[in-house]
Amino acid sequence: MDGQLGLCEEEDSHDSLVPCLLSRFLELQPHNSSTDPSEAEDKASLEMCTVKAGGMMSLAIDNRGTLWMWGNIPQESKESGISLVSSFTPTPVWDFHGRTVVKVACGNEHVVALVNAIDSHEDEDLLCYSWGYNSHGQLGLGDRQSRLHPEVVKILDEESPWTIYEVACGAFHTALLAHKKKPDATLESMCWTFGLGENGQLGHGTTQSTLFPTPVKELPQSIHLISVDCGLFHTSVVSSTGDVWSWGMEKGLGLCPDANRAETNSGGDALSPLLISCNLHQPIFPGPVKVACGAAHTVVVAQEGHKVWSWGRGRSGVLGNGKEMDSYTPTIVPWPPTIEGLEEEELNSSDGQDKVAEKKPEIIAETDEKLSTALNELKLLQTKLSIMEKYASILHGSIFGKPFNEQDIPVSLGNSGSMDIAKEWENMLEAADDRKLVTMEMFYRDMLTGVKDKLMKRKIKEIIKECLESSEVIK
Incomplete structure (x- = not known):
């Protein structure tokens, strides 16, 4: 689907249950290769020596030490500078030329x-x-x-x-x-x-x-x-x-x-x-x-x-x-395995392939639906996580006057998933320098003042409401 099979674009848009020959690999040549017919024998000698596969990409090293990639590979992007773009045939990494x-x-x-x-x-x-x-x-x-x-x-x-x-x-x-x-x-x-x-x-x-x-x-x-x-x-x-x-x-x-x-x-x-x-x-x-x-x-x-x-x-x-x-x-x-085991495995494999071929359209539709649902859930979780990170960063910046990073997470929370708030608060105060303590004092003083003002305003509203209700009763 994303080119990780290394087939041509038309073929690689579908999944494959059986191995497929990378026929395009032998057509590709290193950057300095010659098109001279006299070098046809040298061209035919190009071989893959090592292969690796990742999440959505494939890699290979040939007998000349050239690295090839296909699938979702890093490409230049105008928006973010880099993005993973599908490459449907093996592409050499020119950065290592020579x-x-x-x-x-x-x-x-x-x-x-x-x-x-x-x-x-x-x-x-x-x-x-x-x-x-x-x-x-x-x-x-x-x-x-x-x-x-x-x-x-x-x-x-x-x-x-x-x-x-x-x-x-x-x-x-x-x-x-x-x-x-x-x-x-x-x-x-x-x-x-x-x-x-x-x-x-x-x-x-x-x-x-x-x-x-x-x-x-x-x-x-x-x-x-x-x-x-x-x-x-x-x-x-x-x-x-x-x-x-x-x-x-x-x-x-x-x-x-x-x-x-x-x-x-x-x-x-x-x-x-x-x-x-x-x-x-x-x-x-x-x-x-x-x-x-x-x-x-x-x-x-x-x-x-x-x-x-x-x-x-x-x-x-x-x-x-x-x-x-x-x-x-x-x-x-x-x-x-034993010979009997191999024969049984081959028979089961043949029967299994026939059954898979019959159910292939249903399996593909069901898999696509599950994948789409999972991707939507993942996007929702990523959105929520991004909002939570922004909130934590704003709150942390307001209190400590610097952006939030992983080193600010208490060790006990990172290791066990739980935290003794009183103990961590005491440790944080002990480790803070004078400037940080002054910043925290100003933040909490302003916050406390805001809380007191809000309580005072609510109390005044309640008193006014009671007075108005009493005057209406007297009338």
Whole structure:
């Protein structure tokens, strides 16, 4: 619908239940490509080496290190300077012309790429670039201003003692893995996160958002992290020794609202990394390879690729364990399946495709209606939130004489959702300087005067009313 399938505009206006060939990809060429017939062989050698998908966009890196994008991609806008515009075919990112893009990741509205500092395919001395929407600081550039073009994350630039080797994006946050350029006896690698933190997905021990890359300090030192991935609101990493840590929404499970009602007491967001045990008798995942996160589940590939574990929300069989039940601890995925299982799966798949084809128009209409309703509700919530933010900002500005920001939210309210007003008031007064106290005194004095005047006016009206009623009775 928005071009994320990478087909032509006529074809991409419809959803597809089966894989479609990106026939237009081979027709596209890098900016400096030649149209000379003698280079036809070179043109045919263009291959996709890496693919990634975000909320409403798709990305690919070819064998020449060129980054391609399609779907909802950042474009220039006259109104706001930047907007997400549908691109129905793969489009190269010209900002990296002459450079080699090694790795890339994307969230709902932002993109992060690791690019070689020199024109080489080696995974060393990589620079981190980010662009797109930045409402929560997910670009790591120190502010919330969106970027139309890639900008380097300066904290981890060429002057930094760290070099980045992995990147992952959640809906509105980013995670990086980096190691010291010079060997360090006490610290092998570290995970850095930034962006939205309201569910603890940054792993910093708070729900505060972060505008700059900040290390996850509660991960053990002297470890080598080999893989990182992000769900919408949770993050997971795995070390070379098989230790897996998760943090964020619902104890690092992700978008699992039923977890807080489970008998396992798994509810509540994990603000710091939690160690995930493979099972009761074996805490580590032997021979780890990779970790991957969905919106509400996590998958770990281990034993050099021969075994798979998964946990989280099990709807639609997403955990691959033959059930649709949620699992709040790792469960083994029966893989590879038996020959009988493959034949049965193929038969069921064929029958299922026939049924889906028959019901496709009804399914599309029902899905469109649900999506439209959800979007209308989301717009209504966004409008209400905007009004509440304006009201809070005006009130805060009147009292404290400065705009409202996230740092002004009491820590207890951010962590637990409740607040001791008397205690927070006392703490605020204690932390305020003389100028702020004078400003608050003037505000509350004026407000108290206004309240007294209003009470006096009402009292006078009541007295006058009583006098008039008494005079009418006497007459």
